[in-house]
Amino acid sequence: MSAYFHYRSLEELQSDAAQRGLRIPLESDRAKVQATLSSPVQVGGVRVGNRLAIHPMEGCDGELGGSPGELTKRRYRRFATSGAKLIWFEATAVVEEGRANPRQLWLHDANERDFAKMLETTRRLHRETFGNADDLLDVLQLTHSGRYSYPQSLVAYSNPPIDKPNMRVLADDYLERLEDAYAAAAVRARRCGFRGIDLKITHGYLGNELLGARTRPGKYGGTFENRTRFARNILGKIRAAAGKDLMLAVRLAAHDGIPYKIDPQTKRGVPVKVDIPYPHGVGNSPQSPEEADLTETKAFIKLLRECGVELLNVSLGVPYYNPHVGRPFDKPDDGNYETPEHPMIGVARHFRIAAELQHAFPELPMIGSGYSWLQKYLVNAGAANIAAGDTTFLGYGRAALPYPDLARDVLDRGELDERRVCKTLTFCTFLMRNRKHPLGQFPTGCPPFDKEVYGPIMRDAKHAAQLTSSKA
Ligand SMILES: Cc1cc2nc3c(=O)[nH]c(=O)nc-3n(C[C@H](O)[C@H](O)[C@H](O)COP(=O)(O)O)c2cc1C
Numbered sequence: 001m002s003a004y005f006h007y008r009s010l011e012e013l014q015s016d017a018a019q020r021g022l023r024i025p026l027e028s029d030r031a032k033v034q035a036t037l038s039s040p041v042q043v044g045g046v047r048v049g050n051r052l053a054i055h056p057m058e059g060c061d062g063e064l065g066g067s068p069g070e071l072t073k074r075r076y077r078r079f080a081t082s083g084a085k086l087i088w089f090e091a092t093a094v095v096e097e098g099r100a101n102p103r104q105l106w107l108h109d110a111n112e113r114d115f116a117k118m119l120e121t122t123r124r125l126h127r128e129t130f131g132n133a134d135d136l137l138d139v140l141q142l143t144h145s146g147r148y149s150y151p152q153s154l155v156a157y158s159n160p161p162i163d164k165p166n167m168r169v170l171a172d173d174y175l176e177r178l179e180d181a182y183a184a185a186a187v188r189a190r191r192c193g194f195r196g197i198d199l200k201i202t203h204g205y206l207g208n209e210l211l212g213a214r215t216r217p218g219k220y221g222g223t224f225e226n227r228t229r230f231a232r233n234i235l236g237k238i239r240a241a242a243g244k245d246l247m248l249a250v251r252l253a254a255h256d257g258i259p260y261k262i263d264p265q266t267k268r269g270v271p272v273k274v275d276i277p278y279p280h281g282v283g284n285s286p287q288s289p290e291e292a293d294l295t296e297t298k299a300f301i302k303l304l305r306e307c308g309v310e311l312l313n314v315s316l317g318v319p320y321y322n323p324h325v326g327r328p329f330d331k332p333d334d335g336n337y338e339t340p341e342h343p344m345i346g347v348a349r350h351f352r353i354a355a356e357l358q359h360a361f362p363e364l365p366m367i368g369s370g371y372s373w374l375q376k377y378l379v380n381a382g383a384a385n386i387a388a389g390d391t392t393f394l395g396y397g398r399a400a401l402p403y404p405d406l407a408r409d410v411l412d413r414g415e416l417d418e419r420r421v422c423k424t425l426t427f428c429t430f431l432m433r434n435r436k437h438p439l440g441q442f443p444t445g446c447p448p449f450d451k452e453v454y455g456p457i458m459r460d461a462k463h464a465a466q467l468t469s470s471k472a
């Protein structure tokens with residue numbers, strides 16, 4: 001039974017949103033939902049076949065050498081036949097030490113062929129299922145996990161509430177070399193056949209941290225010009241090395257917020273005490289940093305446009321310290337805090353911020369996030385947001401794991417099967433955070449609804465977690 005999501009009809013959801021004073025636009029006419037979501041749209045040089053986009057969803061199931069593993073390939077086979085015309089391939093490290101876990105994908109010279117094969121299969125299956133893959137846009141997310149790299153935390157600057165004991169502050173010359181590593185990875189992605197790459201600047205990883213590195217000395221910190229140098233240089237180097245045919249995309253934390261911790265009494269999330277004016281992060285109001293201030297975010301998007309970025313994926317928050325911001329949820333993963341706000345507040349925040357940015361840059365196609373909490377009504381919200389010009393695509397993350405063919409269902413019927421939709425119970429995150437596996441990391445997926453594969457994995461992960469806590 002859901003803690004928050006209890007709506008038996010669109011009207012109930014609409015009326016609760018109105019009572020809470022939250023703007024959750026919902027299109028109730030099924031024919032309009034179908035028509036809006038099935039309309040093609042131009043993104044750079046690609047006419048994308050519909051408005052359904054699968055967000056990058058890391059499975060932590062790669063080979064130790066960085067190649068896609070069996071479960072990775074299975075995920076993209078499922079996405080290939082899903083009906084979505086934009087598939088955003090998951091976080092892929094550009095250097096080994098920038099992986100978030102030992103099973104994160106990592107693209108390098110020796111495994112380029114494995115990525116190419118995975119992409120070929122995706123495109124072939126899509127073509128066999130829908131007759132055409134010319135209108136399928138695939139984008140590979142390139143990343144360095146920075147502070148959340150494993151085993152060593154590699155940070156842009158010290159931030160005591162979230163610092164780890166074994167961290168290292170990265171020197172300017174490391175960052176300069178890393179820019180070249182991004183460009184080399186983008187060239188490899190191009191050779192593999194990807195139509196676009198995403199320079200990941202979100203979720204607290206290195207690109208995101210550098211953009212908010214006001215307290216870092218030197219040429220990558222302090223002023224806006226310095227803090228944007230890393231992204232500008234990478235995009236310039238990629239353009240020079242990979243040519244104009246490779247689409248440049250960015251997944252951006254429009255507002256990343258402040259750290260939260262668990263209140264031992266109530267088990268709810270409570271904000272950590274931070275300095276005011278708050279000096280860190282992206283899109284935070286300095287005086288009340290839990291609130292968004294998009295002034296600088298917009299200035300940065302303008303720069304991204306000048307660097308040739310043609311697609312923007314708007315995200316929020318840092319899953320490691322304020323997961324309710326990026327992924328509004330009904331239940332937390334084991335050991336994490338209960339949501340400090342009604343999840344609908346988080347969904348409305350996602351919608352409001354994405355809409356403000358889309359209206360500020362109407363010519364730049366954008367994808368919003370945070371839809372999955374709406375369960376079967378996520379498609380009604382996506383259609384309403386697209387029709388209002390508040391976003392270009394409906395992007396969904398968790399919702400794609402239990403029910404990858406949701407795109408086909410909504411395009412065929414104008415609605416979703418409520419038995420199959422994600423219930424935001426967060427078992428996927430529990431698996432993702434669990435490293436007590438012989439390969440150093442449990443693979444993640446949807447244990448409640450993709451039971452056959454992830455049920456046994458979940459049992460093993462729980463068992464491993466119990467063993468650890470009984471030893472502690
Ligand atoms: C298991 C899991 C893996 C994820 N992997 C990535 C990733 O590789 N890259 C990324 O930018 N976001 C990642 N995310 C975040 C999602 O893309 C998405 O932004 C988030 O789940 C909120 O959207 P939703 O409400 O539709 O799930 C991940 C989230 C989960 C739960």
Ligand code: SF4
Nearest residue numbers: 422423425426428446
């Ligand atoms: S485990 Fe499945 S149902 Fe739960 S949040 Fe993840 S995708 Fe959704």
